[in-house]
Amino acid sequence: MTVEEKLKNTIRDIQDFPKPGIVFKDITPIMKDPVLSNEILEYLHDYYKDQEIDVVAGIESRGFLFGYPLAMKLGVPFILIRKKGKLPYKKLSYDYDLEYGSATIEIHEDAVDHQQRVLIHDDLLATGGSAEAAARLIESAGGIVAGFNFLVSLDFLNGDEKIKEISDNIFNLVRY
Numbered sequence: 001m002t003v004e005e006k007l008k009n010t011i012r013d014i015q016d017f018p019k020p021g022i023v024f025k026d027i028t029p030i031m032k033d034p035v036l037s038n039e040i041l042e043y044l045h046d047y048y049k050d051q052e053i054d055v056v057a058g059i060e061s062r063g064f065l066f067g068y069p070l071a072m073k074l075g076v077p078f079i080l081i082r083k084k085g086k087l088p089y090k091k092l093s094y095d096y097d098l099e100y101g102s103a104t105i106e107i108h109e110d111a112v113d114h115q116q117r118v119l120i121h122d123d124l125l126a127t128g129g130s131a132e133a134a135a136r137l138i139e140s141a142g143g144i145v146a147g148f149n150f151l152v153s154l155d156f157l158n159g160d161e162k163i164k165e166i167s168d169n170i171f172n173l174v175r176y
Contacts, residue, residue: 003043006036007174011152025152025176027062027123040066040173044149045073047171053146054116057081059105059134062123066151070121079111079118081134092141096133105133112138117146125150125172128162135166147171 001009010033014024030036044066057079058067064080071078084093084104091106112118118138120131125148135145147169153159155175164170 003039004174006039007151010036011174025124025154027065027151030151031065037066040151041069041073043173044070048074048119048149051119051146051169052117053119055079055112055118055143057107057111057118057120057134057138059120059122059130060086063121065123067121070149079107079138081105081107081120081137092137094133094137094140096129096136098129099127103130103133105130105137107137107141109141112141112143114142116143118143119147119149120145121149123151125153125159125163125170126157128157128159131159131163132166135163139166152176 010029012026012029014026017024053074053076055077056067056071058064060082068078084106087106087108090109092109093104093106095104120134122131125131131148138145145167147167148163150172153172153175160170
């Protein structure tokens with residue numbers, strides 16, 4: 001069975017969460033399966049090991065789950081991209097619009113060195129707004145977006161359209 005098939009058998013659908021009409025893709029069952037979790041990590045490592053990745057950045061909070069272990073396995077630093085007010089040191093911020101409001105994300109001002117190639121990781125690509133905001137934040141810090149990685153892509157929402165102008169290196173393990 002492929003990694004995609006294993007993930008599709010593990011990720012559960014939660015109807016009407018967080019609001020009516022939404023089918024939430026719940027990745028938490030993956031965390032209960034250390035064998036599958038390690039397989040995912042190995043798969044991602046094999047995919048990225050020969051690419052020029054200087055840093056992995058994870059988007060709060062589910063982007064930390066595989067982003068940090070992937071960075072360790074690749075032997076590169078990990079950057080936390082957090083919601084406003086969660087980081088203690090001097091920060092760079094980026095404001096962006098959501099479907100139902102707006103948000104601000106932040107990184108420490110010393111998180112990215114000039115021209116470092118950054119892989120942005122998150123659990124899910126939906127409309128692409130968070131990923132685009134993370135990319136713009138990395139660019140404002142002087143980094144170069146080397147690519148995007150998501151465990152799950154909701155292809156019907158066309159989120160890749162929003163981010164492919166930043167980098168066409170977009171890799172998803174599962175597509176719906």
